[in-house]
Amino acid sequence: MPDTTTQASEEEQTESPAQQPVIPPEFQRPPLDMGWATAPTERPPLPKDFGPEGFTLRKADAGSYGWAPDVWPYRNDTPRGAWPAPEAQRGLVAPYTIYEKAEVWAENAADLYEQGIRERWAPATDISWSSIEPLAEHTEAALDQIFTNISEQQYNSNQVLMGWLGEISYGFHEVKLYLSTQVFDQGRHVEAFRKRALSNGGGLGVQMPGFMHRTTYAAFKFSEFIFYTNILRASFLLALCGASDKLARSQADRELFEHTASDLRRHLAYGADHIKHYLRADPVNRDRVNTWVMRGEAMMAADLQRDKPLREALILALGDTIEEGKAALKELRSAQLQKYLRTLEAASIYNHGDELVPAFQAAIESP
Template structure:
């Protein structure tokens, strides 16, 4: 036990007497002394049920919250009535500015996440796997890819989990959204693990370079840095990797798997983009810090282009290991890596960081890597 409260209620005579009194039926209804005025909640679209945006009214609305939350440092949800004085415990949130965490439309991403959940066990047509024969080298390559993707998904689960309790509880929608992200990423790690094992090959080599890249995400100094690295840069790249993996999937079973994971990934990218936009719009002085961070993060990310992953993608893209297959695989992988980088720059433009195109080492690194593979 590392936290001992200022009052031990089990031995507090006032508290115990009051509880005994209540149990005798002597209620004083003090908790109704400071109730707020009633609010009018209107369900705008019956098909959506009661949406978070329907509940954005009066003191409950984020629009009516200050940019910096000073009054609440505990677990009270936005709009709750706080105890007078300093009775509310301080849980030490470090992310108390709206710009620290908020993103445009975060409520709708949370709703979308909740409505688009799926189940690895039952929504992937595992029963169809027996219908298809996959060449051994392709199956091995696919299991190597699943191994790296499992590692990636671990960090994508851990990063939001690491930051959630640092967020002021008034930013409930962001906490809720990143909680869905934890579930999404855990599900992705589950699906890649199950697929690697499904045909008996299992998980292959863990990636040293890849894990160094992923450590960079987890060790970001602020939530915004972690978010831009994970959501915009990392997941943006992984989204394109998922698209490519659907494209080169050996059977419709894997295609279905990637169609489902790409939906979740794209939603995380969208939140990250909207957080970065919100940050750039409302806290432009942070631009040099974010750019400096991305200069390093983009170098880190190239660790995900590690030789094991690259070779497995080439085998999958070419559907084999013959020279012709490898040639075709290199073309496919080169094309999708180009897309990864271009789409990242487009998102950076949209978020208000167009200078990434000129500052980024990604294009040069990509050209060097493809050149090395072609030479070998």
């Protein structure tokens, strides 16, 4: 690769050149103004007692800096707490479309952001790849089919989530920051499971039917998208990771599932807290969420019912015999449903077990 002047050393060294520049005559130092120094913004307290978690966003955003208004008033990239430029000097109106707090907010976003950074991992080096032993060909193929499914669905969730970032106005920075960690997590899931599928004599399997993929792309509202990915899809994947006692064949497999589960718990926590906030903001939102719930369940059912390779792979991977595998798949589906229902409860949607979309219920009960 050519020299791009960007090959960073272990830590980029900043420089202090003493060379005296020749200042072009057009460039003269403007007279001192310092109007910016009189901006009437809040003076925050000096932070202290950082503790093991350091200088967190919650500690930094003291006083009014931590208060997000119900409607963000600035149509550009003014940071919350800064003094806005006069209207005539604000430049272009930004293309953001989400200015209402209820559409993105979750009280736990700032904490989940810091947690996401603390719990980061690198698949290249944090997985014991050398612990993987050769497996029977059909067992490896079954695992690879499952890994293919995870990698693909996470790429889909990741792509669509990134697309939403540019819709969210600048004032809700906790949310944008948290979602950036989720983007980063999902990217890691894409490559980690791909690496696993290519590391033990197998390869990728068959792609998914894609009903949920289409549904995430087609979401008209950010909260709708979050329901599909952070509640429905994440609940199912987290419960799958919870079956690692049956699925994992090596230390590497266990680590993969454990790290992924740790990430997904944050995604679920954001999703549940956001939907709860959204529901509390306006009674009419409950009907909207119900529509998304029904739509999501129907599309998830379509995927489950049509994904024969995944079904058969799970049966082979979960049991020593096909009958054992089928029983274990039924247990897995039940665990996935329970995880989903508990997450809905955390989002203040109660007793939904009695109202499941019939096709979804059938896919769970007769996998």
